[in-house]
Amino acid sequence: MRLAPVFLGSLGRRRAATLLSFAAIVLGVALGMAVHAVNQAALAEFGRGLRTLAGAADLQVLGPRTGFDEALYAHLATRPEVAQASPVLEVWTERLGTTDRLHILGLDPFAAAAVTPALLARPARSADRAESESRRAVLAEDSLFLSAAAQTALAVRPGERLRVYAGSQPLELRVAGDMPGAAEDRQLAVMDIAAVQRHFAQFGRLTRIDLKLVEGLDVQTARAALAPLLPAGVWLEVPETAEGQAANLSRAYRVNLGLLAVMGLVTGAFLVFSAQALSVVRRHTELAFLRAIGLRRRQLFVWLLAEGALVGLLGGVVGVALGHGVAFALLELLGGDLGAGFFAGLSPTLSFDPWTSGLYILLGVGAGVAGAWLPAREASRIAPAQALKSGGDSALSPRRGHPRLGLALMIASLPLCTLPPFLGLPIGGYLAIFGLLVGSLLWLPLLASGLGRVLPLWGPVPVRLAVARLRAVPGMGAVAAAGVLAGVALVVAMAIMVNSLRDSVEVWLDQILSADLYLRAGRTQSGGVLDEALQRRLADVPGVAHIEFTRHDSLRLVPGRPPVALLARPVSPDGHELPLVGSAQAVAEGETAIWISEAxxxxxxxxxxxxxxxxxxxxxxxxxxAGVWRDYARQTGSLMLDLTDYRRLTGDRSVQDAAIWLAPGTDAFSLAKALKAAAGSGALEVTAPGEIRAISLRIFDRTFAVTYVLEAAAVVIGLAGVAASFAALAAARRREFGLLRHLGLTRGQIGGLLALEGSLVAGVGILGGLAVGGAIAWILIQVVNRQSFHWSMDLSIPWRSLLVFAGTLAVLASLSAVLAGRQAMRQDAVLAVREDW
Structure with a gap:
């Protein structure tokens, strides 16, 4: 430990480089910690709500969104495997005149008491109401019981009236009490199940049955006995399944954001590498002296690693603390789903997880050690006698990197891209990205040398000196360009991927939003429908040239998986109205055609x-x-069939949406008012396709807001890395600058020399970053996004933006190099070379 002041104290002497490495590691750890903390909080809150809904149920009978025949309840309740069965009818509605959503559970209070007691209603008591009358209020047709969170959100209290939509008609209910057992943040309402069936036109329908098994019977045995009794599309699930499905649904989004955090850590590791490599250059005489007086190679190697580990440790600790602060801000701004829509309506609470926090601190330490590894190894291999005689940056000058190893890593990335997803995650794609980044770092010296040999040695003296230096010392150029390459690769990859996805989404929206107006009966999940009579009235409104209706439902195809969206709308036999992927398959006459999404x-x-x-x-x-179509709205999958076929197969004539084409000369605003008036209840929403498009793209931009922040941070850190690198190199080259001053170069010419060197070094990083970023973008588009979200997109490269970005970065790098070298240029020329007299 006597050597600790010598080695660890050097971090304080090179504060700029240390702070930049520290900041990059803090950024990577903080983002990863924030994403994990927010998602875990959302999942925990989601799980608490599910446990409230499930209560003591061992199994749940689940079907499509429209439910199943309630006769199944009577059949299951009498089975010897079932101790208690509780029927449930779930509907979603909206407050009259607003978009405030309300989740209503229709329950049998007597059956629910034994299975889900937390969902029981508690009538509000008053001095003039007897206890028996309060109990009868639970079964009243107009009684509604709200959880505390729902009362707060809707600003109503027991005894007040609440007007909601029942289908497309208004319904007035009385808030008769509360739900003391509901989760604190869960917005729920409870009514008698018979009243819900009657008010919401769900006669004889259920959406769920909660089963409590007889004591001693295991779930698998009960499932094997009861499953054959269920109709098609209805499955038995354990209550925890829904929680796992929610975790899987958000996992791909969470892991991809985590990948960005890892790339931030990789950037931090590159900056640690740059700082340590330049530190070795500046301290080569000091390190050689320590070796000469008895310090072993291994000891030198370990102490230099300790420097990087300390930076990583401090960055990890601060990053974890900052990550929790960022997580709190993200919950306030974007919610528990970070704007992606997975956990809408939840109000998660953050909690501190020491094990996860410790893991992220270790990741920070790992980034610091990884960045210091190569410089420490190179320094430990330098012969003391040679280093004591040499000067300047000769310690690492002969190195040309490890191009063979870099090439091997980049070639190995190709087969990794073909690996199938593991546990639903594109692990092969992530490894390929890592291989490209590391391989490109090992290739940087060769790229710098090649660029130096391509550039001609002519022109003014500063130009020739800058080119000659890049040829002679490519290793130094590579060290300074490492952070630039990592930052540029991250920005380019995300810019191409996001631009490709956004352009593909815009084209997709243009294809599916071909009508002049769109009408819906409230929100898709609110339970609002358009009956046949209302459909006829809408079609007869003056100004409507053509109208097409859509029916939404969900199907459970496989047990344990989320339901698949079903859309029934008019579709031609060749499906030309859909954004098809590939060619359509002809369907024989008499067969029913369906069109499936990529997911x-x-x-x-x-x-x-x-x-x-x-x-x-x-x-x-x-x-x-019949074919496959693009659907960017439903990650779990969707299928479409013609509305006529749907009605023939199900007998269901109701719909929720309508696409409307205007007659020539019709004013869209006036027609929208007429369509709303046709319902007479204010339950209909009429929107222009431009509004839907704008809202969709706004949601898209909000979803990727975190990536934009990281891109900006990567650019700033990359530029700061150039400045720190040139500050260190300028200090190490003080005798060289003094000699150039003796030979007649002015301070302005030396400044121009540094600017040119900064541009060349940045050019190496930018060229490498553009190439590697383009390759990473291809992996993100073709592998990561396809395996994570199951959608394809058309490649769209923002050439103009990337060229402007590259040029601006090169100019800023030149300015950074000049500013960093100002201190060296101020030194007196005689003092700079006095050691050589």
Whole structure:
């Protein structure tokens, strides 16, 4: 430990480089910690809500969104495996005249008491109401019981009236009490199940049955006995399944943000590498002297690693603390889903996890050690006698990197891209990205040398000196350019990927939003529908040239997986209205055609031409896959069939949405008012396609807001890395500058020399970053996004933005180099070379 002041004290002597390395590691750790903390808080809150809904249920019977026949409840309740069964009808509605959503559970209070007691209603008591009358209020048709969170959100109290939509008609309910057992942040309402069926036109329908098994019977045995009794599309699930599905749904988004955090850590490791390599250059005489007086190679190697580890440790600790602060801010600004829409409506609470925090601190330490590894190894291999005689930056001058190892890593990235996802995650794609980044770092000296040999040795003296230096000392150029390459690669990769996705989404929106107006009966999940009479009235409104209706539902195809969205709308036999991927498959006359999304194609393995069976109305119906279409709105998969076929197979004539084409000369605003008036209740929403497009793109931009912040931080850190590198190099070259001053160069010429060197070094990093970033973008588009979210996109490179970015970065790097070398240029020329007299 006697050597600690010698080695660890050097971090304080080179404060700028140390602070930059520290800041990059803090950034990577903080982002990763914040994303993890927010997601864990959201999942914990989601899980608490699910446990409230499930109560003591061992199994749940789940079906499509529209529910299933309530006769199944009577059948299951009498089974010997079932001790208690509680029927549930879930509906979503909205407050009249607003977009405030309300989740209503229709329950049988007597059955729910034994299975889900936390959902029981508590009537509000008053001095003039007897206890028996309060209990009868639970079964009243107009009684509604709200959780504390719902009362706060809707600003209503027991005894007040609440007007909501029941389908497309207004419904006035009385808030008769509360739900003391509901989760604190869960916005729920409870009504008698018969009243919900009547008010919301769900006669004879249930959406869930909670089962409590007889004591001693295990779940698997009960499931094997009860599963054959269920109709098609209805499954038995353990209550924890929904929590796992929510975690899986958000996992890909969370892991991809975590990948950005890892790339931030890689940038930090590169900056540690730059700082340590330049530190070795500046201290080569000092390190050689320590070796000469008895310090072993291994000891020198370990102490230099300790310097990087200390920077990583401090960065990890501060990053974890900052990450929790960022997580709090993200929860306030974007919610528990970080703007992605997975946990809308939840109010998660952050908690400190010491094990996870410790892991992220170790990641910071690992980044510091990884960055210091190569400089420490190079320094430990330098012969003391040679280093004591040499000067300036000769300690690492002969090195040309490790191009063979770098090439091997980059070549190995190709087969990694072909690996299938592991646990739903594109592990092969992540490893390929890591291989490209590390391989490009090892290739940097060779790239710098090649660029130096391409540039001609002519022109003014500063130009020739700058080019000659890049040829002679490519290792130093590579060290200074490492942070630039990492930052540019990150920015370019994310810019190409986000631009490609955004352009693809815009084209997709243009294809699916071909009508002049769009109408819906409240939100898609609110339970609002358009009956046949209202459909006819809408079609007869003057100014409507053509109208097409859409029915939304969900299907459960596989147990344990989230339901798949079902859309029924008019579709032509060739599906030309859809954003198809590939060619359509002809379907024989008499067969029912369906069109599946890319997610369903990947998750189910269905292909165009396949004959599959769909669970519709309690029975399996044979259909033929006609084609695959792009759907950026539903990650779990969706399928579409013609509305006429849907009605023929299910008998359901209701719809939720309508696409409307205007007659020539019709004013869209006036027609929208007429359409709303046709319903007479204010339940309809009419929107222009431009508004839907703008809202969709705004949600898209909010989802990627975190990536924009990281890109900006990467650019700033890369520029600061150039400044720190040139500050260290300028200090190490003070005798060289003094000699140039003796030979007649002015301070302005030396400044120009530094500016040119900064531009050349930045050019090396920018060229490498553009190439590596483009390759990473291809992996993100073709591998990571496809395996994570199951959608494809068309490559769209923002050439103009990237060229402006590269040019601006080169100019800023020149300015950074000049500013960093000002101190060296101020030194007296005689003092700079006095050691050589």
């Amino acid at each position: 369903l194609h990947d998750l189910q393995g269905w292909r165009p031409g396949d004959r599959v069976r769909l669970p519709l109305s309690g029975s399996e119906v044979p259909v033929r896959v």
